[in-house]
Amino acid sequence: MNKAVFFWSTWALLSVYLVILAGAVVRMTGSGMGCPDWPKCFGYLIPPTERSQLDWQPDKSYKKGNVIILDNTLQVAIQTFESGDTIDLKNWEVYTKHDYTTFNATHTWVEFINRLLGAISGLIVLGLFVRSLWWIRKQPLLPIFSFFAVVGMGVQAWLGKTVVDSNLLPSKISLHMIMALLIVSVLLFVRAKSHGKQLKQPSKNLLMLIVGSFVLTLIQFGLGVDVRQFIDYQIKQAGSNAPQLWLDRPEISFYIHRSLSLAVVVLSVWIYKLVVKERLTQKYIQFIIGCILVEIILGILMYYVDFPWGTQPLHLLIAALLFSAQLYWLLRIKLKSYDLSI
Ligand code: HEM
Structure with missing residues (x-):
């Protein structure tokens, strides 16, 4: 048995099952639009906890991509700037991918945790690929399939973005799920192959x-x-x-x-x-x-x-x-x- 690759592929699989569960919890709680943008959440790495944080505020430093809710529209900062006494609309543009503007702190954090778990799982899959490179000569299928898994995780992240952009179109959610199964299949192959017997x-x-x-x-x-x-x-x-x-x-x-x-x-x-x-x-x-x-x-x-x-x-x-x-x-x-x- 190739112990190291077996170990990493086991953890990669467990992490992907956790992300599948988290994604299903997002759907059950209706949190899919908890973060209206992607990959950040309202333009922040750590999302807001209160609705008031998404109101325009005077004398605040906004970074490019930060989002505010103004008159039932999402406005995105087009550059990094310091807000003055009054809002200058030239610094903002309307978010046009969808018109979902509700803020619900629970939904936002459920979706954020789902994305965080996805990112951690991506890192574990990357770790598997790096570790499998040791075996490139003796067992080339291990790094090749681990690489497929890394690419699959990237495609999956992009599919996640298309789900949010489409305001949770059911067919896009299904595609996202099918991709998860493909990733699981590739990881199962790596695990079975590294078992060796x-x-x-x-x-x-x-x-x-x-x-x-x-x-x-x-x-x-x-x-x-x-x-x-x-x-x-x-x-x-x-x-x-x-x-x-x-x-x-x-x-x-x-x-x-x-x-x-x-x-x-x-x-x-x-x-x-x-x-x-x-x-x-x-x-x-x-x-x-x-x-x-x-x-x-x-x-x-x-x-x-x-x-x-x-x-x-x-x-x-x-x-x-x-x-x-x-x-x-x-x-x-x-x-x-x-x-x-x-
Ligand atoms: C071998 C047995 C079964 C398998 C492998 C299976 C598998 C699945 C899968 C993969 C989904 C899609 C879940 C998703 O996309 O979130 C699903 C949905 C569903 N299944 Fe089954 N199923 C089985 C048996 C049953 C039975 C016996 C019933 C009803 C008596 C049932 C009722 C449902 C319902 C209501 C949904 C929609 C769930 C939702 O809205 O989240 N399933 N099933």
């Missing part, structure tokens, strides 16, 4: 079933994302305080999403039986079945008990863990020991 091979039938259940999870993911987009629109129409209306008349994708879970359970139990029969390690399938059961309980709570607090972020996090466990298991089965391949 291939798992005992399952029979062809069992391998096909494991691949099939992974594909089924991907379909569940796609349907789930569609359900989430629908709910995002419902929240805009019915309001965030009326969860009983969000799935009042769901689209067909919701019913398929709900029913397909049964197929996922049946397939996983079948896989479990074969794993026991073929005397393979049981930890992956046990974890996978655990995730599926928790996922179904959370889904039932959301639908029948009107989205109790925390169920939405947890449903997403567990789905990401389920995806990861299935992909990692397949990688550990398929990736040859590193001393045998490049």
Whole structure:
């Protein structure tokens, strides 16, 4: 095992799951526009805590990019300057990417913490890349894939900006989520590759079933994302305080999403039986079945008990863990020991 890269990739993965959870909490609390600009928050590295800090103030030194709220518009300082006794509009320009001008300190700080965690996670992924460079000759796939992860984090940050610029367009949020899964996939590859030891091979039938259940999870993911987009629109129409209306008349994708879970359970139990029969390690399938059961309980709570607090972020996090466990298991089965391949 390549201990150093294994260690760094484990921490990189944990940090990305934390960012996924934080992003889901941002959505649950409706904090997505807590910082109307990007990458700074109202033009500051540390965001304001009170609405009055965003009023124009006399004799204050403003830096380029600082934001104030004036007559229901966001105004951005076009240069660094000292404000006098009265406001000089020549120093300001209207922010035109969207017209969202509400300030809510909780939303701002929830979004700010999400961005902070994203930045910390980016640094850990960068650390993984630097550490993997030690292995550029012996195991070039490690630095190459770690580099993909660094690029992925950069693209993800940019996608985060497009989400804010679009005032939280549901399709942009989905793209942001898909990118998170791509990053997770690349990191899982690095972790599996740095482990170095291939798992005992399952029979062809069992391998096909494991691949099939992974594909089924991907379909569940796609349907789930569609359900989430629908709910995002419902929240805009019915309001965030009326969860009983969000799935009042769901689209067909919701019913398929709900029913397909049964197929996922049946397939996983079948896989479990074969794993026991073929005397393979049981930890992956046990974890996978655990995730599926928790996922179904959370889904039932959301639908029948009107989205109790925390169920939405947890449903997403567990789905990401389920995806990861299935992909990692397949990688550990398929990736040859590193001393045998490049
Ligand atoms: C294997 C089982 C399941 C998996 C892998 C799964 C996965 C997902 C995923 C990935 C999302 C998108 C989350 C997001 O983008 O934030 C989602 C959303 C959703 N799923 Fe599932 N799901 C499963 C079972 C169920 C079941 C059984 C139900 C209902 C009885 C359900 C109800 C929902 C609802 C209501 C949403 C929208 C959540 C939101 O607004 O945050 N899911 N699911």
